[in-house]
Amino acid sequence: MKVERKCKIVSKDWLNRDAVYMVLEVGDMVRTSWKGPGQFVHVKCGDSLLLRRPISVCSCMEEEPEDTLAIVFEVRGEGTQWLANRPAGHSVDVMGLLGNGFTMKPEGRYLLVGGGIGVPPMLGCAQYTAGKSTAIVGFRSKEKAILLDRLEKECAKVLTATDDGSLGCHGFVDALVRQELSEDKNYDAVLACGPKPMLRNVAKVAQEFGVPCQVSMEERMGCGVGACLVCACDMKDGSRKHVCKDGPVFDSKEVDWDA
Amino acid sequence: MKVERKCKIVSKDWLNRDAVYMVLEVGDMVRTSWKGPGQFVHVKCGDSLLLRRPISVCSCMEEEPEDTLAIVFEVRGEGTQWLANRPAGHSVDVMGLLGNGFTMKPEGRYLLVGGGIGVPPMLGCAQYTAGKSTAIVGFRSKEKAILLDRLEKECAKVLTATDDGSLGCHGFVDALVRQELSEDKNYDAVLACGPKPMLRNVAKVAQEFGVPCQVSMEERMGCGVGACLVCACDMKDGSRKHVCKDGPVFDSKEVDWDA
Amino acid sequence: MPNVDMSVTLAGVNLKNPVVVASGTFGFGREYNQFYDLGELGGICAKGLTLHRREGNPAPRIAETPMGILNSVGLQNPGVDAFIEEELPFLRQFDTKVIANISGNTPEEYGVMCEKLSGAGVDMIEVNISCPNVKAGGLAYGTRPELAAEVTKVAKAHAGKTPVMVKLSPNVTDITEIAKAVADAGADALSLINTLRGMRIDVNTGRPILKMNTGGLSGPAVLPVAVRMVWEVSCALPGMPILGMGGVSKGEDAAQLMLAGASAVAVGTALFADPYAPISVRDGLEQIAARKGLSKVSELTGGVKPW
Amino acid sequence: MPNVDMSVTLAGVNLKNPVVVASGTFGFGREYNQFYDLGELGGICAKGLTLHRREGNPAPRIAETPMGILNSVGLQNPGVDAFIEEELPFLRQFDTKVIANISGNTPEEYGVMCEKLSGAGVDMIEVNISCPNVKAGGLAYGTRPELAAEVTKVAKAHAGKTPVMVKLSPNVTDITEIAKAVADAGADALSLINTLRGMRIDVNTGRPILKMNTGGLSGPAVLPVAVRMVWEVSCALPGMPILGMGGVSKGEDAAQLMLAGASAVAVGTALFADPYAPISVRDGLEQIAARKGLSKVSELTGGVKPW
Ligand SMILES: Cc1cc2nc3c(=O)[nH]c(=O)nc-3n(C[C@H](O)[C@H](O)[C@H](O)COP(=O)(O)OP(=O)(O)OC[C@H]3O[C@@H](n4cnc5c(N)ncnc54)[C@H](O)[C@@H]3O)c2cc1C
Ligand SMILES: Cc1cc2nc3c(=O)[nH]c(=O)nc-3n(C[C@H](O)[C@H](O)[C@H](O)COP(=O)(O)OP(=O)(O)OC[C@H]3O[C@@H](n4cnc5c(N)ncnc54)[C@H](O)[C@@H]3O)c2cc1C
Ligand SMILES: Cc1cc2nc3c(=O)[nH]c(=O)nc-3n(C[C@H](O)[C@H](O)[C@H](O)COP(=O)(O)O)c2cc1C
Numbered sequence A, B: 001m002k003v004e005r006k007c008k009i010v011s012k013d014w015l016n017r018d019a020v021y022m023v024l025e026v027g028d029m030v031r032t033s034w035k036g037p038g039q040f041v042h043v044k045c046g047d048s049l050l051l052r053r054p055i056s057v058c059s060c061m062e063e064e065p066e067d068t069l070a071i072v073f074e075v076r077g078e079g080t081q082w083l084a085n086r087p088a089g090h091s092v093d094v095m096g097l098l099g100n101g102f103t104m105k106p107e108g109r110y111l112l113v114g115g116g117i118g119v120p121p122m123l124g125c126a127q128y129t130a131g132k133s134t135a136i137v138g139f140r141s142k143e144k145a146i147l148l149d150r151l152e153k154e155c156a157k158v159l160t161a162t163d164d165g166s167l168g169c170h171g172f173v174d175a176l177v178r179q180e181l182s183e184d185k186n187y188d189a190v191l192a193c194g195p196k197p198m199l200r201n202v203a204k205v206a207q208e209f210g211v212p213c214q215v216s217m218e219e220r221m222g223c224g225v226g227a228c229l230v231c232a233c234d235m236k237d238g239s240r241k242h243v244c245k246d247g248p249v250f251d252s253k254e255v256d257w258d259a
Numbered sequence C, D: 001m002p003n004v005d006m007s008v009t010l011a012g013v014n015l016k017n018p019v020v021v022a023s024g025t026f027g028f029g030r031e032y033n034q035f036y037d038l039g040e041l042g043g044i045c046a047k048g049l050t051l052h053r054r055e056g057n058p059a060p061r062i063a064e065t066p067m068g069i070l071n072s073v074g075l076q077n078p079g080v081d082a083f084i085e086e087e088l089p090f091l092r093q094f095d096t097k098v099i100a101n102i103s104g105n106t107p108e109e110y111g112v113m114c115e116k117l118s119g120a121g122v123d124m125i126e127v128n129i130s131c132p133n134v135k136a137g138g139l140a141y142g143t144r145p146e147l148a149a150e151v152t153k154v155a156k157a158h159a160g161k162t163p164v165m166v167k168l169s170p171n172v173t174d175i176t177e178i179a180k181a182v183a184d185a186g187a188d189a190l191s192l193i194n195t196l197r198g199m200r201i202d203v204n205t206g207r208p209i210l211k212m213n214t215g216g217l218s219g220p221a222v223l224p225v226a227v228r229m230v231w232e233v234s235c236a237l238p239g240m241p242i243l244g245m246g247g248v249s250k251g252e253d254a255a256q257l258m259l260a261g262a263s264a265v266a267v268g269t270a271l272f273a274d275p276y277a278p279i280s281v282r283d284g285l286e287q288i289a290a291r292k293g294l295s296k297v298s299e300l301t302g303g304v305k306p307w
């Protein structure tokens, strides 16, 4: 049973000038529809915007009486601005949990790669593998960095890159992924979330090293459940799958990176 | 200089199940644009409704630092519902004061006739003539009656009618107007606000008695200032005037009551 | 709740209530069945089918506009045979009417699909001559009376006893002209409106949001156009059953379309904001009918009193 | 604020900024001059004129729809002579361009009005062939290429050196067909879009809200249709100056229309919610141009990069 419900905002914190960390009470949503880290919720952002906004689950927990769920989002436009303005105590209309998460085992050891606002779901993956995984995260600059302290707690190792070198390595995450995969052959898979060019590069590196790679894709959405077919993702075999239902996580080898 | 400004809600009180009495701080609106009782303000009711809602000024006062103004409105649809939900302390976007009020002299003695939600501007007229005027007000039933105590304070006499007889006379206000005009020949004019059928009847009675009559008309509005020409009121001479700019108050003899 | 008979008839097909879901917004029902029993619905217009499987247009396929959306899905679907084999049996489990929606590149394709679907036992066939997202065929049929009539005739000839409803495009100078041509050609019902063509540009990048540049506008923004067109068509063709749609998101919207002449209404875009929209439209409609003292909701149909 | 040159040229007329107010929403300027100096505006399209005074249609003349409004004013105006005598001198006081908007029952009427207005020295004449609220003439001219061309020719023949801009109706199957006919007939510029026809019904009374039953839809709801049509026309007629309008209420909306091909934009319905809308549209546009690093706002025009 899929659900849509009014969820109370338990807390709202600004992680930096643009990014909000928001905890929601979501009834039994986690108990009934959790499939793994990497799923998303579809959030109604006010009455005057028709479309919901898809936001990845950062972390979530089965709790009594209400499961809780954390999302992290950046203010980009009207919808995320509206959401960022909601104070704790207010409610928002949420559909979830939607889509398929990363295919992973709690006992696995993964190389988690996050770029910018793609980092939050990686925290969920890290928690799931409790301390065994490695995270490689990239940001535009130091000011944009988020969730580093939490990742440190949940990962064996955290490597950081920034486009401008203001924090960690100067450059993009794929360089760090290459370095890590060449040094450590024991990752079960690379799991990545971030902008498409980053995902493409990470997927290429993983393929070079023969490591399986799963990527979380973004696309503009309507229904969020697989009915309207707007959120198409081009596949290598020429077919078009749907990010909301078949994804958002796909095997990187299935994706048509040239589309 | 016409103005549009964010006005603070000083107080909000429910007069009955549907009608709200709201006091606003309106800057220097009264000082700069007051022309007499019977003008109106044009209120923006939330972001998702394009059109403002016209509401008559009930009473207003020049004050320092901010003039104040009271409106009384009934919840009819989305817009008035939105406005009724605004708590004191919030602000609303108001254009005003608009239109022409009743033509009257402070030293005059008027027969003020109000029907339902047409009563509030009559209170302003009563205040203007400080105790000298008579008010005849009609409501659907006792539960719908509003502002009676305040009218009592500001008028020489207040007569009430209800459609169902639950308060005052059983019947419509025009019967009371006829009675009053036949008993008292010293009214300078009849001033009326209410539903169109009531205005027509009152105008007819006033004409029978040869007493000048001014009526406040309602029409759906766009701009509220006379630019878009949507708020047409059919005149006897075949022309169409505009409620927002030429009115809302018209000489009853000019109006085409058969339109 | 006073007793209002909510059943209506559309082209001889009895719907338990007048609220249908619009083609392309509800897939083949599987997804929304996770929210509620599909038997709650008057009917289901399934996602538009073509003779062969289609992958549709590249993404982005959706853009948001003031109280509306643009889409450019372009008829992604598994093809009519896969529908009949894999989707129809699923839909048949529920106590609701199944309306197949078809688009063809040629009149012959429409004919082949009608034959297959009629044979498979769908309750009605909705002939889409108005999809603005397909280059070949689609829109042209919907904007030219003689072509629309031809497609209708071929569809009717191959649909056997299955009623044929033709879906009209609003992107025309005079919708009554097309409606009449289609009616004369034997359509059992008309459905309107499909989407209005529109565009949105990302001012930062200078790129249209949709990869196809333009797309079809739907949602509350188009409701007044839909009401006007339903009214025009119902005046021009008294007695012709109409499925009204375009921007319905609450009972009042549905009531407007019915008063304008629709026998039933479809809900589409509203689903994206609220998966339960068809249910609340149905309930809202029932309340309106009750408030008006009607014993049957069908009494709303054509009840508008023009000045 | 970085320095952006806000001036644009429309059919040879220099506007200090690209934001004009739309005909019929701004009267003859007197009312909004109480809010700000009319010299802030790029130009003013005056209320639509006819040869003789008209009282227009009975009220109600306006209805609210989702992010839109319907109007059925029906060209109430004092007639072209009264405009020239009483209104034009007032408008002439301000440092802004005055664009007269005219509607005729016959091509000859358009000719007579053009002659008078050109003689009186308006900066431009906007020929409305698309008003949906007048039974005789109006809409028919706007939906038939040959009639539209005829009106344009007559207008041009009588307008002397005053540029003639023809205003197109969106209620057509193919707006480029009309645009081309009008361009071939000599129009100096095109303005689009006028209102889409729509209807709203009061479900309690069963009555249409508008006394004319239907009216013209404007406001944000129509913006995507306007952007699409401006883009289509500008692709079909490269170089033809376009005044874009339909649903503009902020800088971004204006930028979309300019990217789609408009040289300037008009703001109409947005005035009703906010009398200062044209000013904030202008300021928003300036900010967008600055953010994009443009030295002239006119560089936006036609800048869309279709996929
Ligand atoms: C599966 C998935 C998970 C996501 N997870 C996160 C997350 O955890 N944190 C986060 O900050 N962002 C996330 N995003 C992106 C987020 O959905 C957009 O930033 C957001 O929709 C922007 O809405 P807006 O109203 O602020 O922007 P606007 O640009 O005003 O939005 C206009 C429309 O475009 C859509 N849109 C704009 N950008 C995107 C985008 N990048 N992806 C999808 N739709 C878009 C909006 O949903 C809306 O329909 C995710 C997107 C997807 C598809
Ligand atoms: C000059 C004038 C003075 C008024 N003074 C008062 C007053 O003091 N108190 C009061 O309660 N009401 C007054 N009204 C009526 C008030 O404007 C309407 O009740 C209100 O606009 C309804 O808005 P809504 O959104 O609640 O209703 P909806 O029906 O949802 O409104 C839909 C649209 O119709 C318009 N509309 C609906 N009813 C009316 C109406 N009767 N007159 C004008 N427009 C209408 C709305 O403004 C809106 O544009 C006055 C009207 C006018 C013209
Ligand atoms: C995403 C999407 C896909 C659609 N696909 C189809 C389709 O396949 N066939 C069809 O006839 N109409 C299709 N339509 C049009 C709808 O059925 C309906 O006519 C239109 O959206 C207006 O109704 P609405 O405003 O309630 O959505 C589609 C609409 C949307 C939004």
Ligand SMILES: Cc1cc2nc3c(=O)[nH]c(=O)nc-3n(C[C@H](O)[C@H](O)[C@H](O)COP(=O)(O)O)c2cc1C
Pocket (backbone or CB within 6 Å): B222, B228, B230, D022, D023, D024, D025, D047, D048, D049, D071, D073, D075, D101, D128, D131, D167, D193, D194, D195, D217, D218, D219, D220, D222, D245, D246, D247, D248, D266, D267, D268, D269, D270
């Ligand atoms: C109340 C009203 C009156 C109008 N009158 C005219 C008119 O006289 N002549 C004309 O060409 N267009 C007229 N229009 C159309 C507008 O000029 C404009 O084309 C349309 O409203 C779309 O722009 P908008 O969405 O910014 O309002 C009128 C529009 C409205 C809302």
Ligand code: FES
Pocket (backbone or CB within 6 Å): A220, A221, A222, A223, A224, A225, A226, A227, A228, A229, A230, A231, A242, A243, A244, A245
């Ligand atoms: S958003 Fe509707 S199918 Fe993905």
Ligand code: FES
Pocket (backbone or CB within 6 Å): B220, B221, B222, B223, B224, B225, B226, B227, B228, B229, B230, B231, B242, B243, B244, B245
């Ligand atoms: S509301 Fe615009 S003229 Fe009266």
